[in-house]
Amino acid sequence: MSTSPAPLLTVRDLRVVIGDSHILHGVDLDVAARGTTALLGRNGSGKTTTVRGILGLVPRTGSVLLGGEETVRLATHSLVRRGIGYAPEDRGVFATLTVAENLRLAERPGAGQPAYDLVHELFPELGQRAGQAAGTLSGGQQQMVAIARTLLNGNRLIIADEPTKGLAPKVVTEVAQVLERAAEAVPVLLVEQNLAVVRRLARHCVVLADGRTAHRGPAAELLADADAARRLLGVGRAGHDGAGPAPAGASAGPAAHPATRTEEAEV
Numbered sequence: 527m528s529t530s531p532a533p534l535l536t537v538r539d540l541r542v543v544i545g546d547s548h549i550l551h552g553v554d555l556d557v558a559a560r561g562t563t564a565l566l567g568r569n570g571s572g573k574t575t576t577v578r579g580i581l582g583l584v585p586r587t588g589s590v591l592l593g594g595e596e597t598v599r600l601a602t603h604s605l606v607r608r609g610i611g612y613a614p615e616d617r618g619v620f621a622t623l624t625v626a627e628n629l630r631l632a633e634r635p636g637a638g639q640p641a642y643d644l645v646h647e648l649f650p651e652l653g654q655r656a657g658q659a660a661g662t663l664s665g666g667q668q669q670m671v672a673i674a675r676t677l678l679n680g681n682r683l684i685i686a687d688e689p690t691k692g693l694a695p696k697v698v699t700e701v702a703q704v705l706e707r708a709a710e711a712v713p714v715l716l717v718e719q720n721l722a723v724v725r726r727l728a729r730h731c732v733v734l735a736d737g738r739t740a741h742r743g744p745a746a747e748l749l750a751d752a753d754a755a756r757r758l759l760g761v762g763r764a765g766h767d768g769a770g771p772a773p774a775g776a777s778a779g780p781a782a783h784p785a786t787r788t789e790e791a792e793v
């Protein structure tokens with residue numbers, strides 16, 4: 527009987543309060559030691575705040591074990607040194623700098639030789655575009671730069687926050703390919719609302735609702751269960767695989783929590 531390796535990241539009872547706002551009320555999640563784990567949930571359910579809590583960018587309580595080490599009281603720079611790479615929602619690419627300069631800025635002193643070989647092996651296009659200003663790249667290519675930066679420093683975990691948001695369907699496919707290649711090298715925690723991307727990339731998923739963990743399990747199982755997808759994500763319809771939009775009037779959630787952004791197309 528084969529046993530799965532221990533999770534790389536184990537989050538328990540993560541709580542975040544900012545000012546008067548109680549945003550996370552107890553998030554539990556595991557990030558598998560291999561491949562992609564998807565963090566899902568309707569708009570405003572707390573996905574980005576969970577990521578920011580893991581990274582120490584907001585005050586938090588609970589437990590965040592990275593490779594068995596408790597990190598919840600560590601500052602962000604200590605977490606970065608321990609090997610968490612972050613590709614934020616807005617990509618954080620410097621538009622007026624070249625691709626090569628964007629990558630050079632991401633090199634971390636003390637992290638050993640930057641892994642340019644890996645980056646160029648996974649993304650040969652970045653080598654060809656080394657001298658191009660990052661602001662003139664397509665959205666998909668900029669996302670490639672953002673992911674490449676997280677791979678440079680021998681990180682143990684990559685966190686990517688909505689990397690396909692706002693991109694055209696063809697570019698979504700390109701970004702899914704980028705993430706697929708990255709996850710072969712380093713485990714990925716992927717915040718994603720495009721369920722076609724989730725279906726393609728993620729083995730495990732965690733679903734948040736109102737700042738709490740509402741579901742954890744195999745991603746394929748959730749996406750195949752139209753009732754669960756409708757209840758948890760506000761998508762799916764009878765006889766459908768859960769990745770399409772809900773029919774008119776079939777929204778499962780309150781109006782304040784719009785349904786998850788979805789794509790019908792394969793990616």
Ligand SMILES: Nc1ncnc2c1ncn2[C@@H]1O[C@H](COP(=O)(O)OP(=O)(O)OP(=O)(O)O)[C@@H](O)[C@H]1O
Binds near residue numbers: 549
């Ligand atoms: N700094 C803050 N101060 C007060 N409330 C906040 C703050 N950041 C987030 N929130 C609130 O916390 C809730 C969760 O936000 P969060 O961005 O984590 O959700 P999300 O699941 O990532 O949403 P989306 O899918 O729309 O990006 C929202 O109601 C949001 O308005």
